[in-house]
Amino acid sequence: MTTSVEAERRSAPVPSGEVGLLIARQVEPGHEEDFEKWARGVLTAASAFPGHLGHGLFRPSRPGEPWCLVHRFRDAEAHARWDASPERAAWFRRADGHHWEVDRRRLTGIEGWFVPPGSAHAAPPPRWKMTVTAVLGVYPISLLTGAVVQPQLTGVPSLLRTGLTAVMFSVLMSYAVMPALTWTLRRWLRPD
Known part of the structure; x- marks a missing residue:
C-alpha cells in the first residue's frame, strides 16, 4: 500500500x-x-x-x-x-x-x-522574504570582509584567500547572522 x-x-x-x-x-x-x-x-x-x-x-x-x-x-x-x-x-x-x-x-x-529548530513540519516563508533576510545577512558580512579581512590577506594566494573568506562567510551566516536574523524577524517571516 x-x-x-x-x-x-x-x-x-x-x-x-x-x-x-x-x-x-x-x-x-x-x-x-x-x-x-x-x-x-x-x-x-x-x-x-x-x-x-x-x-x-x-x-x-x-x-x-x-x-x-x-x-x-x-x-x-x-x-x-x-x-x-x-x-x-x-x-x-x-x-x-x-x-x-x-x-x-x-x-x-x-x-x-x-525551518525552526526541531520542526520538520514547518514550511519555509515565501521565497521573497527569505531573499530579503539573506541580503540583510550578507550585506554586513560583505562590508566586514571587504574592510577588515581582505586587507589582512593581501599576501595570501588568491585561491586560498577566497577559500578562507568563503569559510568565514559560511560560518558567520550559518551560526551567527542567520539564526539572529530569523529570530529577530520571526513575526515578519511567519506572521501566523
Missing part, C-alpha cells in the same frame, strides 16, 4: 543544487530503541554514498512526538542515487512496522535557514 507521503516522494521533482531532507517518523511507544538502531543504520548506509554531505537523528522533545532524520546531499542526482539504491530498499524492508513516516520536507538553497 502506498501512502500519500510515499506518492509525493516519488512524484515530486527534486530541484538541482544542494538537497536537504527533513524526515519525521512516528515511533510506537516501547519501540524507540529498535527504531534508533534502524535509523542509525539507514543514516550510516546513506553516508557511504557519493555526494552525501551529512546526516543527523533528533529525538523528540516530548514523548509521543515524531523523531526527525536529516540528510544532506550535494545535488539532486546524489539524492536520487540513494533514494533508488538497493541499500536503502534493504533497510526499509528491515523496518519492523512500529514506525512510519509522517512528514518529509525537501529543502534546497537557503530554505534550511528558515
Whole structure:
C-alpha cells in the first residue's frame, strides 16, 4: 500500500543544487530503541554514498512526538542515487512496522535557514522574504570582509584567500547572522 507521503516522494521533482531532507517518523511507544538502531543504520548506509554531505537523528522533545532524520546531499542526482539504491530498499524492508513516516520536507538553497529548530513540519516563508533576510545577512558580512579581512590577506594566494573568506562567510551566516536574523524577524517571516 502506498501512502500519500510515499506518492509525493516519488512524484515530486527534486530541484538541482544542494538537497536537504527533513524526515519525521512516528515511533510506537516501547519501540524507540529498535527504531534508533534502524535509523542509525539507514543514516550510516546513506553516508557511504557519493555526494552525501551529512546526516543527523533528533529525538523528540516530548514523548509521543515524531523523531526527525536529516540528510544532506550535494545535488539532486546524489539524492536520487540513494533514494533508488538497493541499500536503502534493504533497510526499509528491515523496518519492523512500529514506525512510519509522517512528514518529509525537501529543502534546497537557503530554505534550511528558515525551518525552526526541531520542526520538520514547518514550511519555509515565501521565497521573497527569505531573499530579503539573506541580503540583510550578507550585506554586513560583505562590508566586514571587504574592510577588515581582505586587507589582512593581501599576501595570501588568491585561491586560498577566497577559500578562507568563503569559510568565514559560511560560518558567520550559518551560526551567527542567520539564526539572529530569523529570530529577530520571526513575526515578519511567519506572521501566523
